[in-house]
Amino acid sequence: MSFPSNSFDEPIAPGEGRQQLAARISELGEWFHNLNLDGVPTAPHHFLGDFPSIKWKQLAHAIPLDLSGATVLDVGCNAGFYSIEMKKRRAERVLGIDVDDRYLMQARLAAEVLGFELELEKRSVYAADQIPGKFDYVLFMGVFYHLRYPLFALDKLIKKVGGRLIFQTMVRGCQQIRTWEEDYPFSNTEIFEQRDFPGMYFIEKSYSSDPTNWWIPNPAGVEAMLRSSGLDIESHPEAETWICRPATVIRGGQYILDRELEGSL
Ligand SMILES: C[S@@+](CC[C@H](N)C(=O)[O-])C[C@H]1O[C@@H](n2cnc3c(N)ncnc32)[C@H](O)[C@@H]1O
Numbered sequence: 001m002s003f004p005s006n007s008f009d010e011p012i013a014p015g016e017g018r019q020q021l022a023a024r025i026s027e028l029g030e031w032f033h034n035l036n037l038d039g040v041p042t043a044p045h046h047f048l049g050d051f052p053s054i055k056w057k058q059l060a061h062a063i064p065l066d067l068s069g070a071t072v073l074d075v076g077c078n079a080g081f082y083s084i085e086m087k088k089r090r091a092e093r094v095l096g097i098d099v100d101d102r103y104l105m106q107a108r109l110a111a112e113v114l115g116f117e118l119e120l121e122k123r124s125v126y127a128a129d130q131i132p133g134k135f136d137y138v139l140f141m142g143v144f145y146h147l148r149y150p151l152f153a154l155d156k157l158i159k160k161v162g163g164r165l166i167f168q169t170m171v172r173g174c175q176q177i178r179t180w181e182e183d184y185p186f187s188n189t190e191i192f193e194q195r196d197f198p199g200m201y202f203i204e205k206s207y208s209s210d211p212t213n214w215w216i217p218n219p220a221g222v223e224a225m226l227r228s229s230g231l232d233i234e235s236h237p238e239a240e241t242w243i244c245r246p247a248t249v250i251r252g253g254q255y256i257l258d259r260e261l262e263g264s265l
Helices: 017-027 053-062 081-088 101-112 125-130 150-159 220-228 256-263
Strands: 071-075 094-100 119-122 135-141 163-170 200-204 213-215 231-238 242-246
Touching: 017 101, 053 081, 053 163, 053 242, 071 081, 071 125, 081 094, 081 135, 094 101, 101 119, 119 150, 119 231, 125 150, 135 150, 150 220, 150 231, 150 256, 213 220, 220 231, 220 242
Parallel strands: 071 094, 071 135, 094 119, 135 163
Antiparallel strands: 163 242, 200 213, 231 242
């Protein structure tokens, strides 16, 4: 199977001048996704480099090359980089949701220029559980640490995962992961001194000049939360990404979220 290349030496869109296209891109403000729109890069000076291509290259092998017939929900889709990659792999249906109109407009332009059919909808992850049905793949990438209520969102989103959850978050702190005991006595305060104990940093003010960075877990914290939300971790293709499948998301006939909200967990 051949996919459109990501290099920037592609021909200009037929019928539309490079300058016109560059102007349309620029009218949509600053882009977080550096996409190659028929030879015009959307974020050539991104602080993370050629982003998210550099990240995708590290995890692309962990997702099937042929997604024919698959349905995908891309949460926090931004300008649609991952949605488009799923379409390149022939996913039947890709629904991208985001809370930011500007990013959704960027995704619309990208899909139009590249000729992919994406469903794009303004919707928060907190309302994802109201989307009908389940998806074979749910992408929850780069959103978790932007949320004040991250586990609430994860437990909601789990209701939409029919096959796999692709989870990515910024991680900080100790990178080591080890297995911990099932329980510790109240008197044991020493575990909390261990840098590799599952944890999540709370950012009261700002980190990386972004006041929407609220909670940043360490990798042990990520894995603990994914398991606690009833997911089995299948693979960890790169430092910030985990691929999971639902295992014990339903307990006593109810989703974890519903049991927690009614006080019966
Ligand atoms: C760091 S970007 C990640 C974009 C993309 N998923 C990626 O990994 O490259 C975070 C995205 O999440 C979106 N976002 C923030 N809060 C959200 C929420 N409550 N529900 C859905 N999307 C949200 C932002 O608008 C932004 O597009």
